[in-house]
Amino acid sequence: MKKNTTGxxxxxxxxxxxxxxxxxxxxxxLRDGYTTLVVAPMYEKSGxxxxxxxxxxxxxxxxxxxxAVWGYAVDGTPADCVKFAITNVKDFRPDFVLSGINRGxxxxxxxxxxxxxxxxxxxxxxxxxxxxxxxxxxxxTKEAGKFDDxxxxxxxxxxxxxxxxxxxxxxxxxxxxxxxxxxxxxxRLTEHGTSFFADExxxxxxxxxxxxxxxxxxxxxxxxxxxxxxxxxxxxxxxSLSLLRTNLTIPFGDSDRTRLEREWAALxxxx
Numbered sequence: 001m002k003k004n005t006t007g008x009x010x011x012x013x014x015x016x017x018x019x020x021x022x023x024x025x026x027x028x029x030l031r032d033g034y035t036t037l038v039v040a041p042m043y044e045k046s047g048x049x050x051x052x053x054x055x056x057x058x059x060x061x062x063x064x065x066x067x068a069v070w071g072y073a074v075d076g077t078p079a080d081c082v083k084f085a086i087t088n089v090k091d092f093r094p095d096f097v098l099s100g101i102n103r104g105x106x107x108x109x110x111x112x113x114x115x116x117x118x119x120x121x122x123x124x125x126x127x128x129x130x131x132x133x134x135x136x137x138x139x140x141t142k143e144a145g146k147f148d149d150x151x152x153x154x155x156x157x158x159x160x161x162x163x164x165x166x167x168x169x170x171x172x173x174x175x176x177x178x179x180x181x182x183x184x185x186x187x188r189l190t191e192h193g194t195s196f197f198a199d200e201x202x203x204x205x206x207x208x209x210x211x212x213x214x215x216x217x218x219x220x221x222x223x224x225x226x227x228x229x230x231x232x233x234x235x236x237x238x239x240s241l242s243l244l245r246t247n248l249t250i251p252f253g254d255s256d257r258t259r260l261e262r263e264w265a266a267l268x269x270x271x
Contacts, residue, residue, distance in 0.1 A: 015115025038071030100133030193229030
């Protein structure tokens with residue numbers, strides 16, 4: 001599995017770890033036709049969100065085959081990995097960043113916690129177009145993930161996604177049902193829903209006065225407010241593709257802005 005040296009440069013990261021089946025399937029699907037580099041956490045970092053290892057040393061191991069470097073295992077978060085790849089890996093400025101394929105969907109409120117989505121967010125903060133890729137494998141189960149099938153979807157969609165004009169501070173979020181490639185009905189353009197996994201904390205052990213809990217919540221509270229939500233597409237056997245943005249500001253018109261600033265000035269004694 002040598003690193004390809006032709007075609008667009010694709011940086012691949014994830015939050016399940018560099019040896020996870022999802023990222024390995026994605027790399028296998030793209031190494032012919034693209035110049036790929038895998039930079040991913042050394043260990044699983046699910047739920048890391050956009051966190052960074054600011055005050056910690058980051059151990060980095062090169063991954064090689066037949067003397068060629070195909071990736072780096074980083075003892076850090078997905079955001080760390082993207083930062084490291086873009087700023088520290090010489091002669092590799094990615095044209096596009098793929099984060100995944102994650103074991104478990106990243107829809108609704110999960111987007112805000114996801115290390116997979118965070119990897120794509122970090123790329124767009126550098127001005128590089130990106131897409132998070134996730135497979136709807138059920139949590140806390142031994143369900144086998146159809147990663148090779150989902151990698152075929154990513155490979156098929158990637159040329160189209162890369163051909164789109166990149167709007168600053170945006171990223172694509174692709175979620176795929178855990179089905180054979182032939183059984184996936186279509187790719188639906190969806191909206192970011194508000195579904196969430198209900199929290200459930202289980203007591204695992206106790207040492208003296210200390211109790212150790214783990215969040216084992218796996219029940220998805222589906223969104224009913226958004227008819228075209230990302231999670232609903234998966235239930236219907238479709239892949240979900242959403243365009244997200246990192247600009248969280250709610251815009252105000254000029255008249256509203258003037259009115260509010262006058263009110264605030266009065267609160268501060270006429271400033």
